Amino acid sequence: MNFVNLALLGMLVVCALAVSFTKNLLTSLIVYMAYSLIMAVIWMLLESPDLAITEAAVGAGITSVLFFVTLKKIHALQGDRDHEQAQK
Amino acid sequence: MSKRRSDWQNRPQERFVRWMREGYLALDEAIEDSVIQPGEAPPEVDPELAAQHQEAALQHRHDRDLALDRLAQYDLYAWTLTKGRRLIGRLHVLLSLLLGGMIIFFLLGTVAHMPRFGAADVPANNEVITRYIEQGLAETGATNMVAGMILDYRAFDTLGESTVLFIAACAVLILLRIDLDDKGQPTQQLIAEESDDRHYEPKNDRILQGTAILLTPILLLFGLYVILNGHLSPGGGFSGGAIVSSGLILYLNAFGFKKAGRFFSYKTFQLVSFGALGFYGVAKAYSFYCGANGLESHIPLGTPGAILSGGLIMPLNIAVGLVVACTMYIFYALFRKGGL
Numbered sequence: 001m002n003f004v005n006l007a008l009l010g011m012l013v014v015c016a017l018a019v020s021f022t023k024n025l026l027t028s029l030i031v032y033m034a035y036s037l038i039m040a041v042i043w044m045l046l047e048s049p050d051l052a053i054t055e056a057a058v059g060a061g062i063t064s065v066l067f068f069v070t071l072k073k074i075h076a077l078q079g080d081r082d083h084e085q086a087q088k
Numbered sequence: 089m090s091k092r093r094s095d096w097q098n099r100p101q102e103r104f105v106r107w108m109r110e111g112y113l114a115l116d117e118a119i120e121d122s123v124i125q126p127g128e129a130p131p132e133v134d135p136e137l138a139a140q141h142q143e144a145a146l147q148h149r150h151d152r153d154l155a156l157d158r159l160a161q162y163d164l165y166a167w168t169l170t171k172g173r174r175l176i177g178r179l180h181v182l183l184s185l186l187l188g189g190m191i192i193f194f195l196l197g198t199v200a201h202m203p204r205f206g207a208a209d210v211p212a213n214n215e216v217i218t219r220y221i222e223q224g225l226a227e228t229g230a231t232n233m234v235a236g237m238i239l240d241y242r243a244f245d246t247l248g249e250s251t252v253l254f255i256a257a258c259a260v261l262i263l264l265r266i267d268l269d270d271k272g273q274p275t276q277q278l279i280a281e282e283s284d285d286r287h288y289e290p291k292n293d294r295i296l297q298g299t300a301i302l303l304t305p306i307l308l309l310f311g312l313y314v315i316l317n318g319h320l321s322p323g324g325g326f327s328g329g330a331i332v333s334s335g336l337i338l339y340l341n342a343f344g345f346k347k348a349g350r351f352f353s354y355k356t357f358q359l360v361s362f363g364a365l366g367f368y369g370v371a372k373a374y375s376f377y378c379g380a381n382g383l384e385s386h387i388p389l390g391t392p393g394a395i396l397s398g399g400l401i402m403p404l405n406i407a408v409g410l411v412v413a414c415t416m417y418i419f420y421a422l423f424r425k426g427g428l
Contacts, residue, residue, distance in 0.1 A: 048234075049322035050232075050234045050235075050322045050323065050324065050327070052322075053314065053322055053323050053327040054326055054327040054330070057327045057330035057331050057334065058326070058327070058330045061330060061331075061334045062330050062333065062334060062337075062416050062419075062420075065334070065337060065420060066419060066420065066423055069420065069423040069424050070423060073423070073424075
């Protein structure tokens with residue numbers, strides 16, 4: 001149990017650093033989703049299932065969806081760039 | 089250069105700069121020239137010619153000052169591009185490292201001074217928490233202690249949170265909504281957004297639609313379960329509302345705005361959000377009135393563990409869930425194309 005906790009916390013730190021150090025916005029967004037999921041598992045292990053459900057639904061779900069839409073709007077997704085190059 | 093002092097050209101540093109650049113003190117010479125020598129009659133000159141001379145001299149002096157200014161500016165500019173940029177960059181790095189180090193230091197120091205996790209003598213372990221744990225079930229009728237806390241003892245906070253969400257949705261609506269024009273026809277911007285929205289996505293995608301047909305009912309059902317069962321099991325209005333809205337967003341993605349608009353329009357948003365918030369306010373006002381004045385509340389608490397129990401908690405959960413679901417859905421729609 002203790003080992004699982006420590007491993008999850010370590011992954012949390014790795015994810016938090018990776019979000020800020022990745023160059024690609026899409027990658028950092030997906031890492032951020034992983035961060036939220038790990039956080040939800042940690043809440044579960046800390047015996048607060050209410051927070052775990054909210055973190056999984058809001059942090060990993062809705063927030064990421066809104067970020068995806070925003071990235072699409074500002075043409076930061078990889079597919080968009082290919083599309084623009086094809087147009088040129 | 090400052091124009092506040094009338095003799096700014098005569099300050100020591102200005103004179104030094106001029107001496108460095110031109111090798112002599114031009115102003116001193118000019119002053120000496122203008123002093124009339126005693127005993128000597130002023131020479132007869134044509135006033136028009138003198139005025140012209142003076143004009144030319146002034147013009148010359150002005151041009152020279154301008155050129156010096158430009159030279160100084162150019163020097164500064166060149167410095168900014170080479171040495172200054174490096175200096176400022178190093179300063180930035182140094183300051184950010186300092187700031188980050190300070191924040192890390194203070195946070196770690198604070199954490200080090202906190203009591204151990206789960207220790208018995210932490211300040212949060214006071215009579216409030218004891219009361220909640222011992223009397224919570226009897227007073228609120230909710231088996232889920234967290235729901236009893238946030239929707240009964242601390243219901244006013246939850247009302248504030250729902251209101252904040254509603255205000256955020258209104259602000260996003262004001263910022264991002266693209267209206268029809270005066271005649272009710274779609275504007276050029278709206279048409280452009282509409283075509284841009286579907287530009288990168290295939291219309292009527294088989295895989296997405298199949299997934300949505302399978303998953304949307306499950307998501308909606310699970311969200312409703314989380315909301316309705318909030319006083320018995322983990323969950324409640326916020327998480328359940330978010331799950332319901334994710335189901336709605338999946339449906340919208342698969343089938344487009346036209347089909348989703350059949351059950352969700354601005355009118356739905358207005359009615360549901362306002363109705364839910366209003367109901368929440370009225371219900372909590374009644375509960376506070378009864379509780380604060382020691383009156384008997386006519387809402388039965390029911391047997392703990394039954395679905396119809398917990399007094400006002402289940403209706404309040406439903407209200408919060410409706411507000412959250414509507415808000416999240418409208419966030420998504422407005423982010424995507426600025427309308428429903």
